[in-house]
Amino acid sequence: MSVDFSDYGKRMDKALIHLDEEFGAVRAGRANAKVLDRITVEYYGSETPLNGVATISTPDARTLVIQPWDTSLLKEIQKAIQSSELGINPQNDGKVIRLVFPQLTEERRKELTKQVKKYAEEAKVAMRNIRRDGMDYVKKLKKDSEITEDEQKKAEKELQDLLDKYTKKADEALAAKEKELMSL
Numbered sequence: 001m002s003v004d005f006s007d008y009g010k011r012m013d014k015a016l017i018h019l020d021e022e023f024g025a026v027r028a029g030r031a032n033a034k035v036l037d038r039i040t041v042e043y044y045g046s047e048t049p050l051n052g053v054a055t056i057s058t059p060d061a062r063t064l065v066i067q068p069w070d071t072s073l074l075k076e077i078q079k080a081i082q083s084s085e086l087g088i089n090p091q092n093d094g095k096v097i098r099l100v101f102p103q104l105t106e107e108r109r110k111e112l113t114k115q116v117k118k119y120a121e122e123a124k125v126a127m128r129n130i131r132r133d134g135m136d137y138v139k140k141l142k143k144d145s146e147i148t149e150d151e152q153k154k155a156e157k158e159l160q161d162l163l164d165k166y167t168k169k170a171d172e173a174l175a176a177k178e179k180e181l182m183s184l
Contacts, residue, residue, distance in 0.1 A: 003141065003155040005162055008134045012127050012166040019123040019170055023177045026112055026119075031064045031101050039084050041076045050077065064099040071095065104181075112181050120174040124167055131163040 024034035033056045040047040050056070054068040054077065068077060074092055081090045081099070091098040104112070135156060142152040 003138060003147065003151070003158070005134060005155075005158060008130050008159065009162060009166075011130045012162065015123045015126040015130070016166060016169055016173070018126075019119060019173060022119040022123075023116060023173065026116055026177070026181075031058045031060070031062055031099070033058065033064060035086060036064070036066070036081075039080050039086075041073060041080045043070075043073065043076075050080070053077075062101045064101075066090075066097040066099070067095070068097075109181050113178050116174060116177045116181070120170050123170050127163055127166050127170070131159050134159045134162075 021034075021037070024032065025038055026035075033051070036050045036056060039050045041050060041053060042048075043053050050066070053070065053073055054066045057065045057067070059065055066077060068074060071094075074094070074097060077097055078090045078092050081088070081097070086099075088099050088101065091100070138147070138152055138155045138159070141147045141155075142149065147155065
């Protein structure tokens with residue numbers, strides 16, 4: 001009997017997707033609409049993602065323009081951006097909101113690099129927890145005599161290989177993000 005680990009692979013994929021989302025939200029000195037993904041505004045009594053109430057465009061490398069479909073939301077959007085952790089002061093001209101991204105200082109780049117390393121480590125911890133769940137499952141199968149000891153060893157090696165593959169992907173994503181942060 002072979003143990004199916006596709007579910008564990010899917011869970012590790014989700015950890016990588018989450019890591020990518022975390023990296024996208026890190027402001028890298030260049031305008032990227034992903035930094036606004038976590039910002040929500042009060043719209044008709046419910047919290048709505050910013051991209052659900054406005055068009056977000058990038059006219060140049062350092063500017064984001066947010067054009068709400070309903071101009072009465074301008075103040076609400078401005079308030080949401082100011083209270084977020086973006087660290088950028090929005091400029092409201094009555095029709096659109098502009099976010100101008102300043103050049104990153106060396107000190108800020110190092111802070112952001114530490115932050116992305118933390119995100120990558122959290123993703124790896126999540127992946128190791130998924131492997132642990134898989135190991136527990138394999139041990140249970142062995143205890144219930146559903147697999148032999150050789151099959152257990154083989155399954156544990158497959159789980160470790162799966163973890164190694166996903167850890168490598170997380171490290172590659174981290175290296176790319178660090179390079180992006182340090183090369184701006």
